[in-house]
Amino acid sequence: AQSVTQPDIHITVSEGASLELRCNYSYGATPYLFWYVQSPGQGLQLLLKYFSGDTLVQGIKGFEAEFKRSQSSFNLRKPSVHWSDAAEYFCAVGGHNQGGKLIFGQGTELSVKP
Amino acid sequence: DADVTQTPRNRITKTGKRIMLECSQTKGHDRMYWYRQDPGLGLRLIYYSFDVKDINKGEISDGYSVSRQAQAKFSLSLESAIPNQTALYFCATSDGDSPLYGYTFGSGTRLTVV
Numbered sequence: 700a701q702s703v704t705q706p707d708i709h710i711t712v713s714e715g716a717s718l719e720l721r722c723n724y725s726y727g728a729t730p731y732l733f734w735y736v737q738s739p740g741q742g743l744q745l746l747l748k749y750f751s752g753d754t755l756v757q758g759i760k761g762f763e764a765e766f767k768r769s770q771s772s773f774n775l776r777k778p779s780v781h782w783s784d785a786a787e788y789f790c791a792v793g794g795h796n797q798g799g800k801l802i803f804g805q806g807t808e809l810s811v812k813p
Numbered sequence: 814d815a816d817v818t819q820t821p822r823n824r825i826t827k828t829g830k831r832i833m834l835e836c837s838q839t840k841g842h843d844r845m846y847w848y849r850q851d852p853g854l855g856l857r858l859i860y861y862s863f864d865v866k867d868i869n870k871g872e873i874s875d876g877y878s879v880s881r882q883a884q885a886k887f888s889l890s891l892e893s894a895i896p897n898q899t900a901l902y903f904c905a906t907s908d909g910d911s912p913l914y915g916y917t918f919g920s921g922t923r924l925t926v927v
Binding site: 703708742789803804806 | 854856903905914921
């Protein structure tokens with residue numbers, strides 16, 4: 700079955716510290732992988748996406764993610780977290796010929812301590 | 814104006830009432846989606862539409878119906894609302910068949926059924 704798992708429901712980091720949010724997927728075909736961010740009261744905004752090529756992808760707001768096929772993972776990282784990064788983060792997977800549908804993980808809520 | 818507009822932003826309704834959530838887009842995208850978001854469950858697909866004459870059920874369509882009135886409009890109805898339909902509802906659009914294009918999300922409708 701196709702699924703996305705984000706093992707961490709809630710993470711708290713100090714401002715300026717590094718961040719890694721985990722995402723594992725189960726998908727029968729070549730996956731297209733996404734990270735979205737949801738700020739309070741807002742819709743979801745695309746941070747970055749991977750579909751082929753270099754397994755380290757850069758996104759907006761200083762985020763990056765690394766695709767590891769052997770581990771079925773697509774973890775999101777940021778070297779130095781800012782207070783404005785506090786939000787909920789969703790990992791999603793889709794595939795070609797799937798009608799554009801995405802499967803989302805459960806989300807990870809990020810809190811940032813001053 | 815936002816690319817994807819959802820109305821209302823917030824709604825409280827009583828059990829058994831019929832309610833419609835509306836979504837309109839100015840992106841010119843063919844594909845439109847309705848998701849609901851529940852804490853700890855992420856986003857789950859309710860219905861999706863590839864064009865005006867093509868509507869499909871998602872993973873949790875029971876208790877919901879949709880109408881694609883035009884390319885730009887996609888409405889979600891709860892015929893007889895029940896409390897476990899209390900959730901945050903998102904409309905999203907995408908262009909083309911491939912998830913490479915990602916989604917554009919509306920800001921969401923927070924629905925409370927009492």
